[in-house]
Amino acid sequence: MARHRGGGDLVHLLLMLLLAAALLLAPAAAETEAEVAPTAPAQGASEEPEAAAAQQQLLPRPLVIELPSAAASELGGGDGSGDEFPPEVRCASWRLAAEANNLEPWGAVPAECAAHVRDYVTGTAYRSDLELVARESAAYARAAPLGGDGRDAWVFDVDETLLSNLPYYADHGYGLELFDHHKFDEWVERGEAPAIPSSLKLYKEVRELGFKIFLLTGRSEGHQAVTVDNLKKQGFHDWDKLILRAAADRKKTATTYKSEKRKEMEAEGYRILGNSGDQWSDLLGSSMSARSFKLPNPMYYIP
Template identity: 65%
Template sequence: MIALLLVLCGVLGGAAGSTEAETAEWCGAWRVAGEANNLGAWSTVPEECAEFVRGYMMGRGYVVDLEMVASEAGEFARSVEICGDGKDAWVFDIDETLLSNLPYYAAHGFGLEVFDHEKFNDWVEKGVAPAIEPSLKLYEDVLNLGFKVILLTGRSERHRSATIENLINAGFKDWDQLILRNSDDQGKRATLYKSEKRSEMEKDGYRILGNSGDQWSDLLGFSVAVRSFKLPNPMYYIP
């Protein structure tokens, strides 16, 4: 009987035996815990939060959060002193930061399904991901302010041309560098790979003033930016 109860608790997860309102409360707290980097590594959205995450991503919640973080980033960008020697850098991640893969994730349970590299790579090669509009505005603003934009993505080198085509079609242009994972970077944790690349930027004389990413692994580690901006993403976690 005890074993059975344990199994049931395991299946039901954190919001076990809850009303709909309690489940929504718990899923809201789970989402905020992710944004605050309080969760350990997780591979899929908790089953009881599938509907909550779908509602957040397709409703106003996601848009308002994206606008808030872009607005805070823009305010910082305008406030910071630019040297103007071409070495003031803003780093952007790509997926769920500049480009939205929401059409893909909408067809794959909004993070409820285990990540499928092959299917996702097929989607990437289509090159049709739309821009995240508040990020596109921020991108243009920081360029106009005189920052150099460096794109640093976990995507592989072999997706370079599809990525460039997609970025341009979505309205992004005039970046300084586009850094993708080369063969040496395969298998590295994102935090290390991205830190190493930021460290190389610093060795090249760049001052990394801002960094925008939807994963904490885009932002933490070493050679971190003066200010880092965490875009919302309750659908997946990259260590």
């Protein structure tokens, strides 16, 4: 009797194990069937494959980062010649190098950059750059510690600093043509150069703050009368001295000529706290000011 009951228990145990195994295998089989059999779309849902794929959201797409070296190689090999960059980028780099005084002395705007320079000086970017220089200059002037003895001076260049010659350069390729002294002198004699608005505002504020104002220009003394008239018509008044190139200064570089004139100011007891010019030769050399402010000018270079 005992042996019979033991055999029944064993059979019962085997049946229970088979049932448990069947229950465990059922989800896997159903999952496999789901993968094989297509799922019917819900009523009203889009049946397009792209929409179905978007709903599944199985895995994120891999992130691909394009390195600069790869982009440069696609553009042209990146051999350092600059040819791998489009002309607009090369010309923007050329203009930056010109403003930073990183170029060799140059006589005219590169032919491929003529349109770039034209668009710059006739567009909003040039006006914005001029206004930024004027704002920074005014902020410095307001904070400068004046001596109170009437000996604190600010030096201004004239052409492309106070007066604009853009009407002249519009007829001469915005710097594409080599500079012609005779043609430019004819333009100066017309006395029609307009004021640079941001510079006029700065000029008036510097004067009201109590600075002595010296206008130091490369124009010749023969243009004194027309220059005075042009400046006054455009709103520039009450400067302390207008200095023009004498016959003895004609063979000097602008850097030498202007350095000598600033040295004379210092010899007279003036402290040059500010200096505004569009050329590095307006600002560099000797007897430099405490702060110098370079206005943009990609149209010509004066050593």
